[in-house]
Amino acid sequence: MRTRRDFIERVAAYGGSATAAMLALDLLAPASASPPLDLEGSGNGTRVVILGAGVAGLCAAYELGKAGYLCTVLEARSRAGGRVWTVRTGDRHVESDGTSQIAAFADGTYLNPGPARVPQHHVTMDYYREFGIAVEQFGNVNLNAYYHSTAAPPEMQRIRVREAEYAMNGYTSELLAKAVSQSALDTPLTRDDKAKLLDYLSATGGLNKRYEYVNRGAAGYRELPAAGDQAGVPADPYDLMSLVRGGFFAPEREIDQQPTMFQPVGGIDALPRAFATRLRGRIHYNAAVTAIRKTPDGVRIAYTNAQGSPMAIEAAYCICTIPLPVLRKIPADFSPAFAASMNRVTYMDSAKIGLAFKRRFWEEDDRIMSGISRTDQTITQIWYPSYGYFGRGGVLTGAYATGKNARTIGDLAPRDREALALREGSVIHPQYADEFMSSFSVAWQKTPHNMGAWVAWTDDTRKSDYPVLSQPDGRIYLAGEHMSYINAWQAGALESARDVVRRLHARVRAA
Ligand SMILES: Cc1cc2nc3c(=O)[nH]c(=O)nc-3n(C[C@H](O)[C@H](O)[C@H](O)COP(=O)(O)OP(=O)(O)OC[C@H]3O[C@@H](n4cnc5c(N)ncnc54)[C@H](O)[C@@H]3O)c2cc1C
The missing domain is CATH 3.50.50.60 (FAD/NAD(P)-binding domain)
Known part of the structure; x- marks a missing residue:
C-alpha cells in the first residue's frame, strides 16, 4: 500500500471498521x-x-x-440450483440419450450427485451464515477408511488410509533423517539446526533412535489394546516400495480439501432453496x-x-x-x-453412482464413520455419509469418477453402472452383495442443461x-x-x- 488514498480505499473495500483497517494494513490476512x-x-x-x-x-x-x-x-x-442438487426418493433424472431413472432411497437419506462438501474459507459458508443454514461436519479425511490398489501385492491391496499415511511419512522421514545425520543434504545446517530437524523427523515420522520407521501403534494394531493383559500388538508396517507402487496417497490436505469441511444439514440444495425463497416470483x-x-x-x-x-x-x-x-x-x-x-x-467429465443399502455395514463392521475410500478401479472413490450415523440404512456414493473413468461409467446404461459399482465396490466391501437395495447415477457430461461437470x-x-x-x-x-x-x-x-x-x-x- 503506497498512499493515504490507497489506504482509505482499501479500508472502505473491507467495510470500514477497525478490523477493516487492520485488513487494509495487511495486519490481518483476509481468510476469505x-x-x-x-x-x-x-x-x-x-x-x-x-x-x-x-x-x-x-x-x-x-x-x-x-x-x-x-x-x-x-x-x-x-428447480433452482443447477449442479447444486440433492436427490431424494422419487426424484427423476433423464440423461441426454433418453435413459431415465427414479430414485428409491429410504426417507431421510439422499445423494448429492454434484457438490457435497464445502471448505471453511469459501464464500459459500458466508451465505450459509447469512441465511441461517445449519451445517454439520463433512468427513472428507477419515484415516480409518481404505486405500485399495490392484497394483499392490495381494496381501495389502486393501489397507487403512492411516496405515499408508503413517508408513509413507515414516519412511520419508527416515530417509531425510539419515541424510541429515550423515550431512548428505545440500542445505548448510548448524549442529543445532541438525538436532532440531532430527527431533522433528523422529517425532512426526515415528522413528527409533537409529532413525528407522517403526510402528508403535499410531498406524494401527494387529490386536487392538483393551483391558486385562491385552496391551495391543502394533501392526507391522508395509514396506516402502509396495506402498509407492500401490499409489496410496490422495490430495486431501490441500487448501480446498483441508479438514475440517462442512455440508448443510439435510442436503447440499439448502443454499439454492434459501436463495429461491428470497427470490420468490422472480424466477421463471x-x-x-x-x-x-x-x-x-x-x-x-x-x-x-x-x-x-x-x-x-x-x-x-x-x-x-x-x-x-x-x-x-x-x-x-x-x-x-x-x-x-x-x-x-473445454469441460471435464464426471460421474457419481449412489448406492442405497439396508444396513450401515461400513459403520458396524468396518468402523468407518464418514470419509472416503479410494481405489484404482473405475469407481475411483467410495464416500460414506457424514450424517445419520447408527441409522438402519444409508446411501453411499459408490463411485465418484472424473475423466476417462467417468466416460466409461457415463457410456453405460444405469443398470450396467450399478453392476459395475457393485462388482468393484465388493472388492473393498464384500457386504455389498447382501445389503444392496437400489442405485441412482448421474453422468454430468450427459446431463441436459450442463453437458459437462466443470470447466x-x-x-x-x-x-x-x-x-x-x-x-x-x-x-x-x-x-x-x-x-x-x-x-x-x-x-x-x-x-x-x-x-x-x-x-x-x-x-x-x-x-
Ligand atoms: C460432480 C461434481 C462435484 C462437485 N463438487 C463440489 C463440492 O464438493 N463443493 C463445491 O462447492 N462445489 C462442487 N462442485 C462445483 C459446483 O457444483 C459448481 O461450481 C456450481 O454449482 C456451479 O454453479 P453455476 O451457477 O455456475 O452453474 P450451474 O449450477 O450449472 O447453473 C447453470 C444453470 O443454467 C441453467 N440453464 C442451462 N441451460 C439453460 C437454458 N437454455 N435456459 C435457461 N437456463 C439454462 C441450468 O439448468 C442451471 O440451473 C461440483 C460439481 C460437480 C459436477
Whole structure:
C-alpha cells in the first residue's frame, strides 16, 4: 500500500471498521477472498435478465435485488440450483440419450450427485451464515477408511488410509533423517539446526533412535489394546516400495480439501432453496432460453415456457450463467471473438453412482464413520455419509469418477453402472452383495442443461480466452463457476456472480 488514498480505499473495500483497517494494513490476512459486497447507491429499478438459476444466477439476482435492481431469472429446469442438487426418493433424472431413472432411497437419506462438501474459507459458508443454514461436519479425511490398489501385492491391496499415511511419512522421514545425520543434504545446517530437524523427523515420522520407521501403534494394531493383559500388538508396517507402487496417497490436505469441511444439514440444495425463497416470483422455471439478442439499449432474450410456447423478455443488461457446452449451441449475437473464445473452452467429465443399502455395514463392521475410500478401479472413490450415523440404512456414493473413468461409467446404461459399482465396490466391501437395495447415477457430461461437470481451463485458454470472456460483450456479462479461478467449487460461481454484480453496478452508477 503506497498512499493515504490507497489506504482509505482499501479500508472502505473491507467495510470500514477497525478490523477493516487492520485488513487494509495487511495486519490481518483476509481468510476469505471475497470482500463484503456493500454496493453504494441504488440500481433504481434497472432491469436485468439472468440466465440460469444455479448458485451463480441466484446469487447475482439476490445481490442485485438488494441494491434496487429488477431482476428476472430464466431457468430451464423445474428447480433452482443447477449442479447444486440433492436427490431424494422419487426424484427423476433423464440423461441426454433418453435413459431415465427414479430414485428409491429410504426417507431421510439422499445423494448429492454434484457438490457435497464445502471448505471453511469459501464464500459459500458466508451465505450459509447469512441465511441461517445449519451445517454439520463433512468427513472428507477419515484415516480409518481404505486405500485399495490392484497394483499392490495381494496381501495389502486393501489397507487403512492411516496405515499408508503413517508408513509413507515414516519412511520419508527416515530417509531425510539419515541424510541429515550423515550431512548428505545440500542445505548448510548448524549442529543445532541438525538436532532440531532430527527431533522433528523422529517425532512426526515415528522413528527409533537409529532413525528407522517403526510402528508403535499410531498406524494401527494387529490386536487392538483393551483391558486385562491385552496391551495391543502394533501392526507391522508395509514396506516402502509396495506402498509407492500401490499409489496410496490422495490430495486431501490441500487448501480446498483441508479438514475440517462442512455440508448443510439435510442436503447440499439448502443454499439454492434459501436463495429461491428470497427470490420468490422472480424466477421463471421450465423457461429454456432459445436465443440471446442485442438491442440498441439492452438485450432481448427468447425462451420457451413450461407449455413450450415461445416467449421473450427485454432488459437493460443480461447476466448469463449458462454453462458453455450448452451456451455455445444457443443462437446469440455474440461478437466473433467472444464466440470463438467460448468454443475453445473445454469441460471435464464426471460421474457419481449412489448406492442405497439396508444396513450401515461400513459403520458396524468396518468402523468407518464418514470419509472416503479410494481405489484404482473405475469407481475411483467410495464416500460414506457424514450424517445419520447408527441409522438402519444409508446411501453411499459408490463411485465418484472424473475423466476417462467417468466416460466409461457415463457410456453405460444405469443398470450396467450399478453392476459395475457393485462388482468393484465388493472388492473393498464384500457386504455389498447382501445389503444392496437400489442405485441412482448421474453422468454430468450427459446431463441436459450442463453437458459437462466443470470447466477445464488449460494454460493456453486461460491466457487467450478467459480475458475475452471476462469482459462484457455489449450488455451481456458471463458469470458462473467457469468465470473464476475456483473451478469445480460453488465458491467459484458465487465469487464470479459477486464480481459481475460489482462491475455492472459501477457501470450503471457511472451511466
Ligand atoms: C460432480 C461434481 C462435484 C462437485 N463438487 C463440489 C463440492 O464438493 N463443493 C463445491 O462447492 N462445489 C462442487 N462442485 C462445483 C459446483 O457444483 C459448481 O461450481 C456450481 O454449482 C456451479 O454453479 P453455476 O451457477 O455456475 O452453474 P450451474 O449450477 O450449472 O447453473 C447453470 C444453470 O443454467 C441453467 N440453464 C442451462 N441451460 C439453460 C437454458 N437454455 N435456459 C435457461 N437456463 C439454462 C441450468 O439448468 C442451471 O440451473 C461440483 C460439481 C460437480 C459436477
